[in-house]
Amino acid sequence: QVQLVQSGAEVKKPGASVKVSCKASGYTFTYYAMHWVRQAPGQRLEWMGWINAGNGNTKYPQKFQGRVTITRDTSATTAYMELSSLRSEDTAVYYCVRDWSGMDVWGQGTTVTVSS
């Protein structure tokens, strides 16, 4: 069955970087795009960007330009989201979401905690 399995929880210090992975299975990885969405405790969902897994094209919101990088490894059928210059406000659950028509499959979420 179609599945997105994300990497485990991370604890990082302010100023560090974090790289979250999203392993896809059960479908042709390159036929779909992958979004990254995060949710800070008690806050709204926040879109962080997406990648066309076929050609590697990406798009990021202005807020995260220069701080987020989304990549993919087609041989490993895995997408990655790297966030740099971490601050306490980046403490959140990070989700990958498959898309081409409908953002239909979500990963289980990865908790990233930024604390000194």
Added chain:
Amino acid sequence: QAVVTQEPSLTVSPGGTVTLTCGSSTGAVTSGHYPYWFQQKPGQAPRTLIYDTSNKHSWTPARFSGSLLGGKAALTLSGAQPEDEAEYYCLLSYSGARLFGGGTKLTVL
């Protein structure tokens, strides 16, 4: 940067009908914003109910429907059930970039 607006909270009686809306600070929401609707219950990941204004997934209960109404995207729940109590988020596309609304907390009471 656009702002996507939703009602902070709404209440519906069991069996009743309620419409949640999703507006854009840039003007009327159109099909070109490809509106999405998500449901999120406490402690759970969101799940997608509606995409591209009105399309449903196989798991979307028939009582949910999506539309454009008065310059906004709308999610209508007809025949509310207790299990529909949740936070609902809309998502709009702006030339490929996406933006979530602030969410609507729906109470079934």
